[in-house]
Amino acid sequence: MSAAATGSVLAQLLAQGRGEGADIATLRAIAEEAGELGAVRALKRLGLADDGAAGDVAELRELLRAWRDAKRSAWRALGAWVVRIVLALLLAGIAVRLGFDEALK
Structure with missing residues (x-):
């Protein structure tokens, strides 16, 4: 998935969450945590996750x-x-x- 597509999906999910009554700060925190989790997974796949x-x-x-x-x-x-x-x-x-x-x- 390209970066533009990922950003678009993230924006849609944030809008959906906001539409369903979720707080925007909570949604941003979820997105940030998801990004960090993705970065850690990528580093592990590259073998760069150790000390x-x-x-x-x-x-x-x-x-x-x-x-x-x-x-x-x-x-x-x-x-x-x-x-x-x-x-x-x-x-x-x-x-x-x-x-x-x-x-x-």
């Missing part, structure tokens, strides 16, 4: 951050090596063009 879940998520975020940093560093190192190789080839080309290759023989 260590917050630490696990924090550790996963730290691991992901480290992976991104390592990937960024690897790309930077690769770029630096490509620049060095291009400069070395350019320098070798200039040396050949100026005849320094004959001096080495």
